[in-house]
Amino acid sequence: MKPIKFDREETKAIVGEIQDYFREELDQSIGAIPAEMLMQFFVDKMGAYFYNRGLYDAQALIRKQVENLTDEIFALEQPTRHLR
Template structure:
């Protein structure tokens, strides 16, 4: 798997979210550089867990759509005298 990377704009937004969390939930200030380092840590060490969870969710959605499509196809079947 290739490393998870973020654009400069995404990094800036994530850093802001981390700073907001520290301020609102922990009543602490965190600078932009430490927040970006924390974001990198989570991205490198835990990003694959979140990525895989997204893949599992996508697989479940595709499976559900295929099942629905299969049902729709069987509903088009015409009756015949020959039993399967």
């Protein structure tokens, strides 16, 4: 798996979310550098779990869409004397 990378704008947004969380939920302040380090820790240690969950969700969605498509194609079938 290639490493999970965020561009500068994404990193800035995530760091802001971490800072907001610390301020609102923990009543503590955290600087941008420690927040970015915490973000990188989660990326390195837990990013694969979130990435894989996204893949599993995408697979389930595709599987459902294929089932629906198969049903729609089957509904187009014309009756014949030939039995399958």
